[in-house]
Amino acid sequence: MFSHTADAASSKLPSDEAHILVTTPDGAVRSIPACEGMTLMELIRDAGIEELAAYCGGNCSCATCHVHVAPAWAGALPEVSEAEAALIETSENATPFSRLSCQLPFSAALSGLAVTVVPAE
Numbered sequence: 001m002f003s004h005t006a007d008a009a010s011s012k013l014p015s016d017e018a019h020i021l022v023t024t025p026d027g028a029v030r031s032i033p034a035c036e037g038m039t040l041m042e043l044i045r046d047a048g049i050e051e052l053a054a055y056c057g058g059n060c061s062c063a064t065c066h067v068h069v070a071p072a073w074a075g076a077l078p079e080v081s082e083a084e085a086a087l088i089e090t091s092e093n094a095t096p097f098s099r100l101s102c103q104l105p106f107s108a109a110l111s112g113l114a115v116t117v118v119p120a121e
């Protein structure tokens with residue numbers, strides 16, 4: 001069964017529309033629409049969440065699109081490339097659930113995915 005807890009980072013909310021759940025650095029949780037063909041970074045930026053800087057525009061060279069993925073979803077994502085891993089290692093906020101959102105294409109199977117935006121360093 002679905003859970004309606006306040007802990008959006010670990011819950012999957014029911015919805016007929018594709019969406020992702022984004023927790024911003026101030027702790028606010030937003031459900032934003034998602035469509036295939038876009039990366040999580042693009043979805044988050046298009047939703048007006050400016051805490052995700054994404055300075056390099058998705059070229060895997062800045063690490064300012066860093067997110068922490070809810071552990072329940074980590075296995076549903078593509079493997080981390082060497083370039084992505086190298087950038088994540090430069091972050092003092094790196095965890096085993098760190099990903100660069102520009103390297104994560106959205107697909108319908110990821111609807112309900114929960115991520116937390118990592119504050120800019």
Ligand code: FES
Binds near residue numbers: 063
């Ligand atoms: S936007 Fe720069 S690494 Fe993702």
